[in-house]
Amino acid sequence: SHEGVIVGPRHNPGPPFMNGTVEGKDVFIPLDWIIGGVKNAGKGWRMLMECLAVGRGISLPALSTSTSEMTYLNVGAFSRIRQQFKISVGKFEGVQEANSEIASDTYMLEAFRYLVTCGLNQGGKPAVMTAIAKYYATEGMRKVVNHGMDVVGGRAIQMGPRNFLAPYYQAIPVSITVEGANILSRSLMIFGQGSMRCHPYLYEELQLLQAEDPAAALNPFDNLLFKHLGYTFNRTARSFAYAFTGGSNAAPQSAVDFTRPYYKIINRLSANFALTADMCLGLLAGDIKRKEMLSGRLADIHAHLFIASSILKFFEHSKKTEDERLHAQLALEKSLYTAQEAFFDLFANFPSGAAAGMVKLLCFPFGRPVQKPSDQLKQQVANSMMENNAFRQSLKKHVYYNINENDVTGRMESTFNLLLEIEKLWDRFKKAENKGQFKGLSFAEHVADAQLQGFINDQEAEKLLHYNARRYDSMLTDVFDLHLNEVLELENPYLIKEDATGTDTSVQTDPSHSVSP
Template structure:
């Protein structure tokens, strides 16, 4: 007993007396921390410090405040935004013929280009004082997504000027003179912008761009001025072939130190009219059959005045920081909007097709193999839309959560890929034959584009999400890194000492809480709601503790090696991401009013994300190099094993049935889809058949029974089916007329486009009816 009291007293003295604590604990820990501190390049530090932290930091804390999440206002549109959506957007959608754009013109029609310019579609992020629309991230996301349900080529053409590019860079960093000159031109469509970052040897690692400029004096408009002599070679630049102004990222050197910033100034961004002498617009690319403008630009010994640097001389060398800060917001809007559009189209149309297309006398959506794919489509689409809403909700509040937008871009485009694959599997031949009635193929082929641009997904998952999240979201690590890099070592030690005590308490609390939740199944964890979803909040709180514990131990034991252990860090990033996605699902369910009809989708999504959390943690434990530590971590968080299971079949089947039913749930889950009530419309031909078949479902039940009994032929369809049923007195004349019209729609809906042999050979695609 006395020995125990002595030990407790000794620990209290060591921890409680600052000088003793610093001497025995903090100073050795400080030295160790400096040794294992991951070395950061200047570009890595800029990326690390860019943007904000938001709900991701709550999840990393081990004890997320669910009430704070549920209080977050859901995205809503202003009256001005809603009017634009109801009028200009609808007008644009009616003008779009995607098959003509992609297969015939390989470009947007001039009428569409002109409408986009005159109505301000390229100026959604530009302030009203400069003539722009100045729409919220929520409106921007909605508009791009809805256009993408009609045409990916048009959506990308609208998306790019409203994402990372001259408009955004000027709005945030431009001089007032630059803003006054360029932003009105960009807003009214007089100048179409592009931004050139990627080159032959610099893709996702933009910090390695070889394009360079040298500060020097040169002639401009007949006068000798201070400027930059530039050389660049860029590719994959969207809108480059038609751009009037080029945003350019390059490395700037000042060998004569004319700017007084040293010789190696760093990445810089400038704005250059494409008509400027020496600027060359090269060949056009053809990205996976899409018709949006994408191509090359290059220049050799091009001289520009120094005040063409975005932000002026002051921002020379700050280009990388500018880019990552802008990207941290834009990455959460544009590409996620495209993924969401694909999900909405896939859910709505796969449900319709699975009902309209019949096999063995039943809709194919009644077969369990098809229902499994439909369950994934509906369940993942619920997650995708939930994630889009929560992310734009953060952006609407002025947040710029760089880790969250990286997660959003990666996981939404990957889930979009899975949804697209399943939709094609269900549609089979209907999905692979190109033509005006194929509503899946264009977006399906565009999936790799979204996955590749704005940071390739492999890089985003393996390096960015956890690599940035571990330091930005952790309550102490970033501050400890700053303390450790303090040139005044004693001042750094004092700051580190204060943080270390808090960090020790944080780690101890997460360890004990993780073990408690593991032993009790998190049954005593706090939850902000009651009912069927309460247990999900408790499990997410438990996993939040587990993530915080594993992250702390990984950084402590692996140090700088963690950056190179990409598979380990990627799994921790997956855990953080699935915590965020599951949070978004629960938030959406509450925001939408807790509809009972949504529960199959919620259950599927939550079970999927919890199961993937288990997969991520299991992979982490199996591959963590310190095997004893890995075993201890597994025991603390999962003393009875990892028991999260994949979504149940019953939920997949319930989702499949819901997808085949018209009504409020279907409209709520697929509201982004645009279609016209026209049998020749890309989506309308299937939608009309679907609704008409439901209107006549009682008639079809009678006919199926009669066919099984041999009263009428089992191979009849169209007018023949209607006449046979009328003659057999199964239906009356009015029903026969309605059935004949419905059968015409049904056969058109399950049909595919075909073309004259010689016309296809000549590159002409005029569908045969």
């Protein structure tokens, strides 16, 4: 509303993300409006960058984590409810592979978000950590939602008020674009800034090289240089020794037997990273910023060591249930394997093959120490995702969770909870039904015949009819008129309806063989 400020028309990125044009003409800002007073005039850009550094560690990781957690809840429920060839689709190994990615990445994102937020809450302004958070959180969300779309399939592509997944999918480009495009973050910012901010000697050395009095700076520079060389030789010796010992046993006292091997490999890869980074900076110098693919791989190593550390911290503060252990194990193995492969890709593409070969030999004389996660572990995590496990229950505290049968997400969750209550009865009935044990053409007729045979009692029949109605309703997609103007009411043949006289008027047909949910 300030004079001269013109708020123009808005853009439409798809999701309700408000942005647009703001123009100014002859705008006058009094000096006493400057934050911090006149002495802070000219420092606005630095303030903006610091605010952005903190903000990108909060808003986008929170958005990415909540999106992934809602995807975990809904896709996990869908995978158990939706059946094909008489079994839940979540039991197929191809679906299990996708679901294991959803589950482990969601666990990683919650752990990641937790550690970054704690650091910011303590007053830190870690620009590199928040750049890591922004990039790897939004990329993690992208993978989770894409896997969810693969699993839910046609149910997820038909737009309308019943679609619980497509809005997340549409919003992905916003998250990976705002506050620094992801390509830029990974290729330039994380290692490019991190090498200056995180290295124990490099920044001070460069400052001394640019000193106004070179003679006065010579002795301090020499001292730093010798410390830097000592640091590099120390990391060289440590990397080579860890190749034989597997890494340092240093770990918190709270570490349990499950986590200790992972602390060890993180300690090893951290020493390898310090040595590899020094090689890149020493041989490429300023050209490292132009070698964006190499810089991106160094960012991957740096980030995934941080991510693995956050997973360990999160697990240490968890209830340490078996389900949480499985989630944490898969997330850890994926992150450490990704970090390891980034090393080998960097060595293979480094301009100086001799230098890269020497460092590779020092760090990995016996080849790759980290193996890919096993199929068995992925299957265990995927099966856990379809259960009401401890991690799943914890997610309900962080997102908009409800069991309203008419809500876009509550519809699936309420049906999932209902299935958990009657699954033994449902499986027993469906097994007999598949064997042709009951007469009739429709599900309702099968239930009625099962009652006559004494296979189920009246209460069980009511439960089966109610769940089947909810199951069918949860699979329906929205339909519109020819102009996509109006949502049309969908008939659920399994819902029990009564007319004014109390007569049952249910539709006694079973369209499940002709209508693909």
